[in-house]
Amino acid sequence: MLFPVILSGGVGSRLWPVSRExxxxxFLPLGGTHSMLQETSQRLDGLEAAPPIVVCNEAHRFLVAEQLxxxxSAATALILEPAGRNTAPAIxxxxxxxxxxxxxxxxxxxxADHHIGVPSxxxxxxxxGLAAANDGYxxxxxxxxxxxxxxxxxxxxGAELSPGVLELAEFVEKPDATTAGxxxxxxxxxxxxxxFLLRAQSYLDAVLQYQPEMHRQCCAAMACASRDLDFLRPDKDSFLACPSDSIDxxxxxxxxxxxxxxxxxGWSDIGAWxxxxxxxxxxxxxxVVEGDVLTHETTNSYVRSESRLVTTxxxxxxxxVETADAILVADRRNVQGVKDxxxxxxxxxxxxxxxxxxxFRPWGSYESLVVAEGFQVKRIIVQPGQTLSLQKHFHRAEHWIVVKGTAEVTRGEDVFSLAEDQSTYIPLGTVHRLANPGKIPLELIEVQSGSYLGEDDIVRFEDVYGR
Structure with a gap:
């Protein structure tokens, strides 16, 4: 059986400010209607294959699950890396x-972040490549x-091994322009x-031969893996002890x-703007323009708007490239400095x-609209059927105003519903929870006030997402 393995551990810093940790x-739609992860999964439709195995950063687990x-798209497994160890251990x-x-x-x-223009x-x-891979190549x-x-x-x-398959004769580092020509x-x-395309056992045999410590720690990590909701967590101590290296x-x-x-x-790794x-x-x-863009006497440029009109x-x-909180302007021929x-x-x-x-959170998203001394205004969206944790804050109180949908609110011992244009107040130190029992997204405006408004001012008592 063919098992697609989608590696989704990158951070894409060269595509800042749109791509961030x-x-x-x-997880972003870059040039299409679906995210790059979704496009990677969809291009498998022409193959007779099992649902993909996705290996991802623990922090992105709910993003992966939601986008699939x-x-x-189902998944054979969603494997959570406790920390990045490059591609060889992940595979x-x-x-x-x-x-x-x-x-x-x-x-x-x-x-998960490559572009392929001609999926067929x-x-x-x-x-x-399947026959050669099945033979152990x-x-x-x-x-x-x-x-x-x-x-x-x-x-x-090198030499032809079979129709459409050549011998891998040599790896060469990034060349200068003359050598590349x-x-x-x-x-x-x-x-x-x-x-890559490889028999699972052939790959593990090669890891054992060339990287025995990596093989030992990966086997130990999976032998002691634990199940968490829809996710598979390799043993943390074993995986952290694993050497970090690329498959190459x-x-x-x-x-x-x-x-x-x-x-x-039509392949590209989309490594820069x-x-x-x-x-x-x-x-x-x-x-090439994306979003609300107006160009005048502009040539050979890439202009992208995320939240407002951009003109050149x-x-x-x-x-x-414009986002709600940052703007990048660069020479198109010199964009590698974005990482710096x-x-x-x-x-x-x-x-x-x-x-x-x-x-983005597993239950929906929040967006800061105004941040000032002593108060903050947020727009919160809770997806249908989702529930935030039962929690309290030590340093802030909150006002909630529903603008769309229906909210189920737990405030202390009371549980009640709020419809559109209704509001409530959560005093400092009060145990509370927000849920969306409806069939459409719940949107509300939250006004926080207090001496400290950081996201780490939270004590969770119950959480369906295991945080």
């Missing part, structure tokens, strides 16, 4: 899980280069896509059983580095 790029639910966890279901399981390993070509490439997909790109690592193809002319060099360095550069399936499918200009649909002036005039080759901006914001302990103005 709290909601990185794989939105597209009616090992998935391999161990897949072998529980099928001793002949084959893994199709896919990062991707499906064909997977089908070409560790297959990687090599993207047919369209330009002498210096931002990707390359792999060199030579690779393009040679015709047997490919971009290293970071996607840990296994693929050592194996003598490596193969390449050439892939020409310039990539979204490249995969987008330009207007007659070469501009008299510019060329720019990236302009994020690092500077983190050092300054700026919240814009990690979270959006709208913060």
């Amino acid at each position: 709290g909601r990185p790029k794989q 639910r939105e597209i009616n 090992a966890l998935a391999a161990i899980k897949a072998l529980d279901s099928d001793p002949d399981a084959i893994l199709l390993v896919l990062p 070509a991707f499906v064909t490439a997977v089908q070409h 560790l297959i990687t997909f090599g993207v047919v280069p369209s330009a002498p790109e210096t931002g990707y690592g390359y792999i060199r193809g 030579g690779y393009l002319d040679a015709g047997n060099f490919y971009w290293n896509s970071g996607m 360095y840990a296994v693929m550069e050592h194996t003598e059983r490596g193969g390449i399936v050439p892939l020409d499918c 310039s990539a979204l200009w490249e995969v987008g649909t330009p207007d007659t002036s070469g501009n 005039t008299g510019v060329d080759n720019l990236v302009v 901006i994020v690092s500077t914001l983190k050092k300054a302990d700026r919240s814009e580095a990690t979270v959006h103005q709208r913060v």
Whole structure:
């Protein structure tokens, strides 16, 4: 059985300010109507495969579950990494899980944040590689280069192993422009896509051979894994003791059983804002725009609006990205410095580095509208059937005004309902809870007042999400 493995652990800092640690790029719609995670899951529809195994950051577990639910996609397992240990251990966890279901399981390993413009070509490439993978070859997909790109690592193809499959002859680090041009002319060099096709047991055997300590700790972590709602939690101590390494360095550069399936499918890893200009649909002036944007005498630019009107005039080759709390302006040919901006914001302990103005929770979301000394105003959305934790605060009181839907409120010993245009007051220190018993989203305005308004001023007594 083919088991897709979706790796969803990245933070996407090069796509700040839209991508942030709290909601990185794989959970965002970038150039389409669905998020990149959802698009990754949907492109599997042309394959005869089991539901995917998703390996993700523990902090993103409810985002993953909700986004799969939105597209009616089941999962064989949602494996939560206690901390990032790069791709080799993550794939090992998935391999161990897949072998529980099928001793002949084959893994199709896919990062959650890649763009594929021609999904049918991707499906064909997977089908070409299945026989070789079943024979024990560790297959990687090599993207047919369209330009002498210096931002990707390359792999060199050797002799033909079977129709559509080449020997994996060599890994090459990111080249300079001249070397990259030579690779393009040679015709047997490919971009290293970071996607793989391999028998679960063959991969674990290779990890045991080349990285025995990684193999030991991953096996121990899964042997002592615990079930938490819909999630599988590997043992934390064992996994934290696991060496951190990529599958390329840990296994693929050592194996003598490596193969390449050439892939020409409009692939991009969306590693920078310039990539979204490249995969987008330009207007007659070469501009790719998203959202409420007006351009005038603007050429070859990427302009994105998230919350308000953005206008440009008299510019060329720019990236302009607007969110509710931050704006990025960059030369489209020099956008790699965005990662340095994020690092500077983190050092300054700026919240814009990690979270959006709208913060998503398993029950819905909240958005800060006004923040001032001694008070804060939030817009809260609770999805149908969802319930916040039973909680209290030591430093703030809260006023709730319902603007849409019906709220079920627990306040001390009282439980009552609020309809639209009704309100209530939660005194400081009062145990309380908010729930949405209805069939439409509940929206309310919350006004907090007190000496401290931080999100860590909370004591939870009951929580259906296990926080």
